[in-house]
Amino acid sequence: xxxxxxxxxxxxxxxxVGGTVLSRLIxxxxxxxxxxxxxxxxxxxxxxxxxxxxxxxxxxxTYDDLELLENQASKSDIVIxxxxxxxxPATEAILxxxxxxxxTTGTQPxxxxxxxxxxxxxxxxGLYATDVIYDDLNPDQIETIPPTQPHRGVDLVVLRADxxxxxxxxxxxxxxxxxxxxxxxxxxxxxxxxxxQIPQFIRAGLVKxxxxxxxxxxxxxxxxxxxxxxxxxxxxxxxxLSEKAAHGREGLYFGExxxxxxxxxxxxxxxxxxxxGRGRSPEPESFTEEDYERPEISGIYFPGTNSRCRGRxxxxxxxxxxxxxxxxxxxIKPEVESMAPVDKHTFLxxxxxxIGGTVLSRLIxxxxxxxxxxxxxxxxxxxxxxxxxxxxxxxxxxxTYDDLELLKDEASKADIVIxxxxxxxxPAxxxxxxxxxxxxxxTGTQPxxxxxxxAGILVDDARGMYPTDIIYDDLNLDQIESLAPTQPHRDVDLTILQADKDNxxxxxxxxxxxxxxxxxxxxxxxxxxxxxxxQIPQLIRAGLIKxxxxxxxxxxxxxxxxxxxxxxxxxxxxxxxxLSGKAAHGREGLYFGExxxxxxxxxxxxxxxxxxxxGKGKSPEPESFTEEDYKRPEIKGLDFPGTNSRFRGKxxxxxxxxxxxxxxxxxxxIKPEVExxxxxxxx
Numbered sequence: 001x002x003x004x005x006x007x008x009x010x011x012x013x014x015x016x017v018g019g020t021v022l023s024r025l026i027x028x029x030x031x032x033x034x035x036x037x038x039x040x041x042x043x044x045x046x047x048x049x050x051x052x053x054x055x056x057x058x059x060x061x062t063y064d065d066l067e068l069l070e071n072q073a074s075k076s077d078i079v080i081x082x083x084x085x086x087x088x089p090a091t092e093a094i095l096x097x098x099x100x101x102x103x104t105t106g107t108q109p110x111x112x113x114x115x116x117x118x119x120x121x122x123x124x125x126g127l128y129a130t131d132v133i134y135d136d137l138n139p140d141q142i143e144t145i146p147p148t149q150p151h152r153g154v155d156l157v158v159l160r161a162d163x164x165x166x167x168x169x170x171x172x173x174x175x176x177x178x179x180x181x182x183x184x185x186x187x188x189x190x191x192x193x194x195x196x197q198i199p200q201f202i203r204a205g206l207v208k209x210x211x212x213x214x215x216x217x218x219x220x221x222x223x224x225x226x227x228x229x230x231x232x233x234x235x236x237x238x239x240x241l242s243e244k245a246a247h248g249r250e251g252l253y254f255g256e257x258x259x260x261x262x263x264x265x266x267x268x269x270x271x272x273x274x275x276x277g278r279g280r281s282p283e284p285e286s287f288t289e290e291d292y293e294r295p296e297i298s299g300i301y302f303p304g305t306n307s308r309c310r311g312r313x314x315x316x317x318x319x320x321x322x323x324x325x326x327x328x329x330x331x332i333k334p335e336v337e338s339m340a341p342v343d344k345h346t347f348l349x350x351x352x353x354x355i356g357g358t359v360l361s362r363l364i365x366x367x368x369x370x371x372x373x374x375x376x377x378x379x380x381x382x383x384x385x386x387x388x389x390x391x392x393x394x395x396x397x398x399x400t401y402d403d404l405e406l407l408k409d410e411a412s413k414a415d416i417v418i419x420x421x422x423x424x425x426x427p428a429x430x431x432x433x434x435x436x437x438x439x440x441x442x443t444g445t446q447p448x449x450x451x452x453x454x455a456g457i458l459v460d461d462a463r464g465m466y467p468t469d470i471i472y473d474d475l476n477l478d479q480i481e482s483l484a485p486t487q488p489h490r491d492v493d494l495t496i497l498q499a500d501k502d503n504x505x506x507x508x509x510x511x512x513x514x515x516x517x518x519x520x521x522x523x524x525x526x527x528x529x530x531x532x533x534x535q536i537p538q539l540i541r542a543g544l545i546k547x548x549x550x551x552x553x554x555x556x557x558x559x560x561x562x563x564x565x566x567x568x569x570x571x572x573x574x575x576x577x578x579l580s581g582k583a584a585h586g587r588e589g590l591y592f593g594e595x596x597x598x599x600x601x602x603x604x605x606x607x608x609x610x611x612x613x614x615g616k617g618k619s620p621e622p623e624s625f626t627e628e629d630y631k632r633p634e635i636k637g638l639d640f641p642g643t644n645s646r647f648r649g650k651x652x653x654x655x656x657x658x659x660x661x662x663x664x665x666x667x668x669x670i671k672p673e674v675e676x677x678x679x680x681x682x683x
Contacts, residue, residue: 006034009072009094011063012082013038013056016181017114017174019191020230021082023183026054028234030241037072039083050188066093073097078110080237085115085151095161102166110240110247111167112233113158117175117222117254118150121305126215126262126286130306136173136254136313143249155252162248170236170247174229174255175222175307178328180335194335195226197303198328202269202336204287204297206370211270211284212291214304217263221307222256225323229255232311235319245317254311258325262303268332276393278340278370343371344579347414349401349421351376351394352385354519355452355512356420357529358568361521363418364392366572368579375410377421385528392522404431411435416448418575423453423489433499440504448578448585449505450571451496455513455560455592456488459643464553464600464624468644474511474592474651481587500586508574508589512567513560513645514598517661517669518676532673533564535641536666540607540674542625542635544683549608549622550629552642555601559645560594563661567593570649573657583655592649596663600641606670614674616683 008025012018022038025031037057040047051058061068063084073079074097081094094111101109120134134141147153155171162169177195185191205211224232232255239245266284273279292301311319346363350356360376363369375395378385389396399406401422411417412435422428432449439447458472472479485491493509500507515533523529543549562570570593577583604622611617630638649657677683 006030006077007075008034008036008078008080009039009076010036010080010082011039012114013040013185014044014191015082016192016195016226017177017229018082019185020181020183020226021080021233023185023191024230024234025237026056026184031055037076039072044190047190050190054184063087063090066090069093070097070100073109074100074104076101076109077107078112080112080233082114086154088154088157091154091157095157095167098161099166108166108168110170111158111161112170112172112236112240113155115151115155115171115173117173117256117307117309118302119145119152119155119173120307120309121150121302124215124219124304124306125301126213126217126219126304128218129220129261130308132306132308134254134309136252136309136311139249139252142252159248162251168240168247168251170240170245170251170253172233172236172253172255173309175224175309176260176328177224177226177229178331179226179323180338181226198265198332198335199339200297200300201265201303202332202339204291204300205269205273206278206340207294207297208287208291210279210281211266211273212287212300213262213266213284214287214301216286217261217266217284219262219304219306220259221262221303222254222259222309223325223328224255224257224321225327228257228321228323231321232314232319235314235317239317246313250313253314254309255314256309256311257321257323258328259308260325260328264329265332268329269336272333272336274391276336276340278393340370344368344373344415345413346372346374346416346418347377347410348374348418349377350419350452351378351523352382352529353420354530354533354564355515355567357523358519358521358564359418359420359571361523361529362568362572363575364394364522369393375414377407377410382528385526388526388528401425401428404428407431408435408438411447412438412442414439414447415445416450418450418571420452423456423492426492426495429492429495433495433505436499437504446504446506448508449496449499450508450510450574450578451493453489453493453509453511455511455594455645455647457483457490457493457511458645458647459488459640462553462557462642462644463639464551464555464557464642466556467558467599468646470644470646472592472647474590474647474649477587480590497586500589506578506585506589508578508583508585508591510571510574510591510593511647512593513562513647514666515562515564515567516666517564518672519564536603536670537673537677538635538637539603539641540670540677541681542629542638543607543611544616544677544681545632545635546625546629547616548618549604549611550625551600551604551622552625552639554624555599555604555622557600557642557644558597559600559641560597560647561663561666562593562595562659563665566595566659566661569659570652570657573652573655577655584651591652592647593652594647594649595659595661596666597646598663598666602667603670606667607674610671610674614678616678
């Protein structure tokens with residue numbers, strides 16, 4: 001083994017710049033005869049073995065351990081400082097140690113110090129570009145920079161030490177650095193692979209839900225790729241060793257290979273966020289005072305400054321940067337994607353329906369949406385809605401419940417399936433389950449199925465003649481399992497429960513009852529979703545056609561009811577608790593949605609009174625539907641509301657579901673529903 005002839009003390013080894021430079025040094029020809037001590041935080045002590053396996057000498061401490069810094073510097077021929085560029089006490093401690101080294105050896109140790117082009121900033125606030133361009137071959141120009149500028153106080157102390165002839169200083173000033181670092185230290189989990197400025201802007205856009213900029217984004221910064229700036233460090237290092245590199249007053253090296261306007265970066269970020277469904281518009285918006293005050297994106301005003309420079313001194317030594325501003329702009333999309341990863345894939349059916357659209361609107365606004373890709377099944381007749389759906393970050397899949405192979409394929413790619421379409425389509429349910437079995441076989445995990453059934457599983461043959469005393473409870477499994485497989489929806493439910501029993505899915509079956517009220521969602525506003533329910537509008541339509549409010553039999557039968565907003569809330573409560581593993585599934589995973597009951601007579605009476613008041617009915621009292629009424633094709637299925645279906649939804653409430661609307665709200669909803677139908681269906 002060759003003898004050690006140089007000792008290096010290196011700070012910032014786990015950082016973006018420092019780790020990349022250190023990786024270059026490990027591969028450098030001088031490494032064979034160099035001992036490198038690296039300052040490592042105590043929190044990284046688990047990396048000792050890895051660092052030592054690379055031939056490095058870990059030194060535990062931080063920039064607050066001033067005696068440690070002084071001691072390490074006093075034993076070093078070279079210090080490469082890639083940590084905090086504004087920590088004056090740490091820099092002074094390192095310089096004290098280097099002075100000791102000089103006094104002990106009689107030679108001037110080398111200090112390669114990392115500053116930054118932040119020394120050049122102004123107060124543009126994104127409103128204008130500057131014509132002032134600093135040149136690292138013009139020391140007189142650089143010396144006009146006030147000592148109050150960022151990093152400048154530290155730089156001046158370093159330069160004074162060089163003036164005092166006990167060190168040779170080489171100050172490197174990177175600009176906006178971009179690109180992921182791809183180094184051995186990154187692979188080993190030691191180094192941060194990412195920059196600060198552009199990720200900071202992306203993070204601000206993700207928090208804001210829209211790409212942004214400071215002011216108008218007119219200000220200009222220079223930029224440099226991480227690989228190019230690491231090359232500059234190595235060029236300076238090599239030329240400092242051979243005494244070809246200028247030091248002190250003439251030893252400032254700007255790292256740049258292009259310029260960008262803040263607007264252009266903000267535009268690229270906004271465009272990508274928009275494409276990923278994480279931004280409202282492809283055009284950047286100016287940050288607001290409220291944005292600047294958000295603690296999670298502090299310091300976003302800084303990129304609104306100007307900082308322009310030319311790095312000619314490094315080029316004279318042989319530095320040859322390869323990446324340009326075009327590469328910076330190309331790097332933004334993968335950077336955004338890496339910061340907004342897709343964690344879950346969801347396949348949702350019934351997206352344009354009353355329930356499905358309301359649930360989907362909730363999911364779009366849910367915190368998990370940031371890391372979820374949602375594919376939505378859309379009928380080919382709705383293909384004109386594709387651009388709108390895509391603008392919301394959704395992935396439209398054209399097809400119907402008859403496209404069994406398509407259903408299977410989409411389910412096979414999904415971690416979660418939310419089925420809000422036809423509750424009686426057994427072939428479609430079986431196709432989805434085949435796909436989910438495939439998902440389980442490929443991943444080893446059980447995908448989640450949130451399936452929409454309904455209170456129809458409980459119906460009897462009352463025909464409006466009597467109420468039932470039988471009330472089902474979703475905590476009473478034996479009672480529910482006594483239901484006949486011939487009940488509506490039940491064959492599909494049983495097939496799903498069997499799949500859960502076979503352990504290749506986790507199933508959560510949600511049972512709505514009589515849902516009422518218009519859905520008021522983003523998807524309704526965009527013309528994508530049906531805003532209306534079925535049962536009560538069906539009775540209203542029958543009354544308008546008949547010219548009189550009606551009911552099945554005497555209207556003595558009873559049904560539970562639930563507001564559309566409360567029903568959507570139940571889906572979200574089940575969804576959240578399914579994700580966290582707190583929600584019961586399979587046999588115990590049936591969730592009844594109700595918050596009140598009504599007799600059919602009372603609903604029919606409310607409809608009849610309103611029709612009578614509006615001159616659309618003969619009497620405020622409802623009449624029983626006749627055999628002739630039941631045969632009318634335009635109001636088919638009228639016998640169904642004459643059944644009994646009573647249940648209590650306790651299981652959802654145990655998970656935190658808190659429905660707000662009651663039967664009183666159902667009755668309040670009837671008049672606007674009648675008026676809407678008269679207006680829009682031309683009665």
